[in-house]
Amino acid sequence: MEEGCVLETNAEPGDRRGGTRRQRPTGPLDAFRLGGRRARVRREEDKGDIYFLDRFPARTLALVVGVLGLTLLDGVLTIELLDTNSEEVNPLMRRLLEYGPLWFLLGKYVLTAVGLPFLVVFQDYRLFATGFRVRFLLPIFLSLYVVLVAYQLHLLDLGHLRADPGGP
Numbered sequence: 608m609e610e611g612c613v614l615e616t617n618a619e620p621g622d623r624r625g626g627t628r629r630q631r632p633t634g635p636l637d638a639f640r641l642g643g644r645r646a647r648v649r650r651e652e653d654k655g656d657i658y659f660l661d662r663f664p665a666r667t668l669a670l671v672v673g674v675l676g677l678t679l680l681d682g683v684l685t686i687e688l689l690d691t692n693s694e695e696v697n698p699l700m701r702r703l704l705e706y707g708p709l710w711f712l713l714g715k716y717v718l719t720a721v722g723l724p725f726l727v728v729f730q731d732y733r734l735f736a737t738g739f740r741v742r743f744l745l746p747i748f749l750s751l752y753v754v755l756v757a758y759q760l761h762l763l764d765l766g767h768l769r770a771d772p773g774g775p
Contacts, residue, residue, distance in 0.1 A: 663727060663730075667727060667730070667742075667745070670745040670746060670749055671723050671727065671745070673749050673752075674719065674723065674745065674748050674749050674752060675716065675719060675720060675723070677749065677752035677753065677755075677756055678715055678716055678719040678752065679712065679715070679716060680756055681715070681752060681755055681756055681759065682711060682712045682715045682716070683712070684756060684759040684760065684763065685700075685711075685759070686708050686711065686712075687763055688759060688762055688763060688766070689704070691762075691763065691766030691767070692766070693762065693766070699714075700714070700715065703715075726741055726742075726744055726745055727745075729741045730742035730745075
């Protein structure tokens with residue numbers, strides 16, 4: 608028997624529906640513990656409730672790294688666009704720009720990085736009592752960043768064409 612597990616006394620041997628063998632369920636902060644083993648929900652009846660995992664697939668890490676990388680690229684491209692007569696419309700980011708580009712990039716990164724652990728830990732939470740889970744947001748955010756960066760690159764290309772009228 609695993610350490611820390613307790614069998615319910617009124618359950619039939621082999622019957623898991625009578626209760627849980629765990630003293631406490633996995634909680635949201637357990638994702639930050641080392642040595643967790645719960646990577647997926649094994650029981651169908653548990654999938655309807657809110658549940659938390661200790662381990663996450665490599666795909667989740669790739670999405671998080673992608674969003675963070677595109678956040679920094681967005682920041683660098685924004686700074687470049689500011690040199691081509693563009694402006695920052697987000698008041699918080701505009702304020703950080705007053706302190707310099709390093710503070711702007713750091714603030715942009717930190718604001719994104721602070722929210723990502725919540726998206727990962729609560730990835731199986733159903734939003735608005737629908738089948739839409741929080742885990743769907745990471746790929747959506749990544750896709751939106753890809754579109755934003757493509758748009759910024761397009762604007763930069765237009766800005767360089769206007770700055771160099773003798774160009775192609």
